[in-house]
Amino acid sequence: MSETTVQRRPGGRTARVRAAVLKAALQELAAGGYASFGFEGVARRAGVHKTTLYRRWGSRENLLLEALLELGRERVPIPDTGSLRSDLIEYASEVVASATTPEVEAVVRAVASIGDKDPRLGEAGRRYWRARIELAGEMVDRAAARREIPPGTDPGLIVESVLGPIYFRLLLSREPLDAGFIEALVDLAIP
C-alpha cells in the first residue's frame, strides 16, 4: 500500500490499522513498561504483522512518540474561554483528569522511569512535550493579545509552571490533585 493511497483514504483500512496499533502501543507500554516495549508485543496486541510496524514506523521510539502525541491530542483540548485564568484552570483540570486515568498514569510512569540510556527515546520525549507545551502556549498568546498579561511573557514557562507541579504530585509526592490545588497553582502562574 503506497503513501498516496494512505493519504487518499483517511477513514479506510489504513486509518483503522493505525488507530489499532497506536492503542495497542499504549496498552503494551502500560502493561510492561518501556524495557519490554517492542514491535513484537504491539503487533500481537493489535493483530497485525510485525513487518507492517517496521515499514510504517521504523523504530519503536517513533511508534511510541506518535502514540503519545495522539493521546495528548485526543485527551487534552486547549480551551478558549476568554480569560487566561479560566483557560488554565480548565486545561489543568483536563490534564489531571486524563493523567490520573489508570492507563495514562501507567504510561506516564513508564516514560518517567526511562533514563537517558536511550538517546532516540530521549529525543522523542523532548519532541512530544515541546509539541504539547507549544499547543497549550496558545492560551497565553491569546491572553497577551487581549493585553491580560504583560507582552513578552514566555508562554512555555507559564504552561510548565502549571504542568510541573501536577506531574510532581502525580509521580512523586502523591498529594491530592484537587480543584483547590489547581486554582492556587494557576493564580501563582499568571504573571
Added chain:
Amino acid sequence: MSETTVQRRPGGRTARVRAAVLKAALQELAAGGYASFGFEGVARRAGVHKTTLYRRWGSRENLLLEALLELGRERVPIPDTGSLRSDLIEYASEVVASATTPEVEAVVRAVASIGDKDPRLGEAGRRYWRARIELAGEMVDRAAARREIPPGTDPGLIVESVLGPIYFRLLLSREPLDAGFIEALVDLAIP
C-alpha cells in the same frame, strides 16, 4: 543491641552500620528499580545480616523512606541569604545539581515508576516529600517575616512551583535545567 545503646553512641558501630545500609539501599534501588528492591539485596550490598534490617526497619518501605530522607537532608541544605529570590535560586540550583547526579536521578526515576499498587510505599513517599517541602518552606516563612511577600502566602505552594517544573524537565520533557530556566522559574513563583 537496645535502642538506648543506639542513642548513646551516635558515632559508634550502629551509626556506621546504619550509614552503610542506607547507602546500600539507594544503590540497590538505582540498580534494580523498586520491583526487585528488598532486604535481601540491600543486606548483601551492605555486608550485614538480613535479620538486622528486619529488626531495625520492619519493612522495605520504611528502609527506603529513611534512605531517601537522609539523601535529601545531606544533599540539599536550605539557604538563608536574606532574600527569598536568592534563597530560592540557590535552593533550586542545589536540587538540580543533586537530582541530576546519575545515582540520584536513577533513584528518582525508580520512585516515579511506582504506581499506587503499594499503599505503604505511597504513604512513605507522601511523608518524604511533605518533610522536604516543609523544610524548604522555611525560606518562604522567613521572607514573610521580613515582609518581602504578602502574609498568608502558602510556603508549600511556592516550593512546589519551583520543584515541580524541575522534576517535570528531569523526568518527562528532558529540556535543559540551566541557570536561565531556574531564574525564570523563581521569578514566576514569587508572589
